[in-house]
Amino acid sequence: MGDLKIYNSLTRQKETFEPITPGYVGMYVCGPTVSGESHLGHARPYVTFDVVYRYLSHLGYKVRYVRNITDAGHFEEEGREAEDKISSKAVLEKLEPMELVQKYTNLFHWAMRQFNNIEPSIEPTATGHIVEQIEMIKKLLAEGYAYESNGSVYFDVKKYASKYDYGKLSGRKIEDLLETTRELEGQEEKRDAADFALWKAAPPQHIMRWQSPWGEGFPGWHIECSAMATKYLGKQFDIHGGGMDLQFPHHESEIAQSTICNHTAPVKYWMHNNMITINGRKMGKSYNNVIKLTELFSGNHPLLSQAFHPMVVRFFILQSQYRSTLDFSNEALQASEKGLKRLFDAYENMLKLKERVGELTDNAGDADLDAKVRRLVMELEGFINDDFNTAKVLANIFELVPIINGIKDKTVPFNALSVDTFNLLSAQLKLFLLDICGLQSVTEADNEKLKEVMNLLIEIRKEARSRKDFVTSDKIRNQLQSIGISLKDEKDGTMSWSI
RNA sequence: GGUCUCGUGGCCGAGUGGCUAGGCAGAGCUCUGCAAAAGCUCCUACAGCGGUUCGAAUCCGCUCGAGACCUCCA
Numbered sequence: 001m002g003d004l005k006i007y008n009s010l011t012r013q014k015e016t017f018e019p020i021t022p023g024y025v026g027m028y029v030c031g032p033t034v035s036g037e038s039h040l041g042h043a044r045p046y047v048t049f050d051v052v053y054r055y056l057s058h059l060g061y062k063v064r065y066v067r068n069i070t071d072a073g074h075f076e077e078e079g080r081e082a083e084d085k086i087s088s089k090a091v092l093e094k095l096e097p098m099e100l101v102q103k104y105t106n107l108f109h110w111a112m113r114q115f116n117n118i119e120p121s122i123e124p125t126a127t128g129h130i131v132e133q134i135e136m137i138k139k140l141l142a143e144g145y146a147y148e149s150n151g152s153v154y155f156d157v158k159k160y161a162s163k164y165d166y167g168k169l170s171g172r173k174i175e176d177l178l179e180t181t182r183e184l185e186g187q188e189e190k191r192d193a194a195d196f197a198l199w200k201a202a203p204p205q206h207i208m209r210w211q212s213p214w215g216e217g218f219p220g221w222h223i224e225c226s227a228m229a230t231k232y233l234g235k236q237f238d239i240h241g242g243g244m245d246l247q248f249p250h251h252e253s254e255i256a257q258s259t260i261c262n263h264t265a266p267v268k269y270w271m272h273n274n275m276i277t278i279n280g281r282k283m284g285k286s287y288n289n290v291i292k293l294t295e296l297f298s299g300n301h302p303l304l305s306q307a308f309h310p311m312v313v314r315f316f317i318l319q320s321q322y323r324s325t326l327d328f329s330n331e332a333l334q335a336s337e338k339g340l341k342r343l344f345d346a347y348e349n350m351l352k353l354k355e356r357v358g359e360l361t362d363n364a365g366d367a368d369l370d371a372k373v374r375r376l377v378m379e380l381e382g383f384i385n386d387d388f389n390t391a392k393v394l395a396n397i398f399e400l401v402p403i404i405n406g407i408k409d410k411t412v413p414f415n416a417l418s419v420d421t422f423n424l425l426s427a428q429l430k431l432f433l434l435d436i437c438g439l440q441s442v443t444e445a446d447n448e449k450l451k452e453v454m455n456l457l458i459e460i461r462k463e464a465r466s467r468k469d470f471v472t473s474d475k476i477r478n479q480l481q482s483i484g485i486s487l488k489d490e491k492d493g494t495m496s497w498s499i
Numbered sequence: 500g501g502u503c504u505c506g507u508g509g510c511c512g513a514g515u516g517g518c519u520a521g522g523c524a525g526a527g528c529u530c531u532g533c534a535a536a537a538g539c540u541c542c543u544a545c546a547g548c549g550g551u552u553c554g555a556a557u558c559c560g561c562u563c564g565a566g567a568c569c570u571c572c573a
Contacts, residue, residue: 167502170502171503172503247568321512321513332512335523336522340522395520409537490536
């Protein structure tokens with residue numbers, strides 16, 4: 001068994017994964033901001049790190065997977081006007097931020113289930129950790145790396161940079177950062193433009209606010225992740241994941257805060273997934289080109305030619321390497337839809353063959369084919385170990401498809417494979433397809449009554465065909481097709497169907 | 500403007516020095532009452548120009564093009 005190699009954004013190279021505490025892995029992934037609906041772009045990190053979680057668990061590590069819910073900040077919802085926040089209205093008329101947060105958290109969880117993502121071990125909320133964040137800010141003040149200004153607290157980047165490498169993660173030079181001037185609100189409160197907020201004093205109309213030693217306010221943009229990661233994973237933990245767009249300033253700032261508070265760099269392996277693009281451009285709020293997950297699953301969006309099943313989207317994501325951009329298009333999703341179906345048809349064929357495994361012996365009837373199957377299967381582990389290259393894993397499995405289908409169609413004799421090889425094949429396909437990649441068949445043909453009705457129709461059709469009554473047999477098949485059920489005549493005279 | 504990344508066949512997308520990635524689409528064939536599916540075969544690309552090398556999609560340089568980050572952003 002080879003070693004797992006992970007591309008570490010911090011060192012810009014692939015490194016052999018060695019957990020800080022043998023047998024255990026701490027992993028933190030930046031979760032959603034629940035002020036709105038998740039879109040296709042958000043799906044990528046959650047699917048990517050779900051596979052990371054699944055694989056590390058498979059390797060036998062006890063993984064604590066922490067993914068936060070950002071539910072603190074400046075919250076508004078479209079359609080509910082800003083005036084709602086003003087206190088002259090009755091309580092039930094006003095925008096209640098927690099109501100919003102609850103709504104979008106529920107929707108997020110629903111989407112994660114659609115993707116077959118395993119839920120994290122801990123899913124901490126920012127609002128539930130205000131105390132921890134305040135404590136951390138106090139510590140930063142005590143260490144002399146933060147300062148208060150008009151009820152807000154800022155991190156002193158210049159001071160930090162004089163001793164530590166601010167910009168190491170994102171490849172930035174501190175001089176450039178200090179030169180870059182930005183026209184932002186509250187800039188004059190900062191000693192330096194590069195400083196970032198740890199605590200912000202809340203203006204009167206701000207709806208989310210907490211009492212702090214510096215007055216009423218709310219936490220800054222980066223502190224929640226540092227506080228919660230430290231609390232649940234310790235001062236040093238193994239993996240921190242998130243989108244590439246978070247590398248700077250979010251993750252860079254996390255490193256700075258944690259380093260000062262905990263007197264050690266927080267993360268051993270930084271992992272960043274690349275963006276999903278649309279027409280070559282990043283999908284994002286500011287570009288106005290997002291496709292929400294609810295729209296994607298329903299097909300209800302002007303850019304969509306049809307609805308796409310969540311499993312198709314998962315498969316689409318896993319067909320690329322997570323560090324490459326992935327370009328959305330209807331054609332690309334349709335290709336994934338067909339590919340996924342072909343893959344799972346073959347997988348189900350393999351399961352049927354498994355029932356006949358008793359026919360096999362220790363001898364392979366076709367040594368070359370047997371060797372090819374073994375090679376394709378044995379290579380899978382190396383691919384997943386190479387920085388989670390699910391694209392290569394799936395490509396190899398696709399090469400196994402014609403072999404499995406050939407056996408099923410009897411153009412290849414079953415006993416071409418030895419019993420060992422077949423068992424290896426079936427075990428590894430289940431492991432990689434279902435357990436590690438987390439894929440499932442799209443067909444939901446598990447309704448018992450429907451099955452019985454279909455069996456009845458198949459019986460009638462078989463009778464009609466035996467009488468050469470093709471009018472009746474075609475009618476059954478064509479009408480089923482029109483309601484979305486495909487009936488196929490197999491080579492051995494049986495019929496199969498799929499939705 | 501600064502920093503960085505990328506440019507692969509009709510589309511998506513692996514791949515970092517030598518061997519057909521893979522998927523989808525397309526063409527032909529086989530099977531079949533027909534259809535669908537499946538199997539077999541074909542389509543063999545690496546932005547351009549130089550350079551390094553026995554050999555480059557892969558390394559170096561330049562040119563062109565696209566994008567990301569520098570601001571909330573997966």
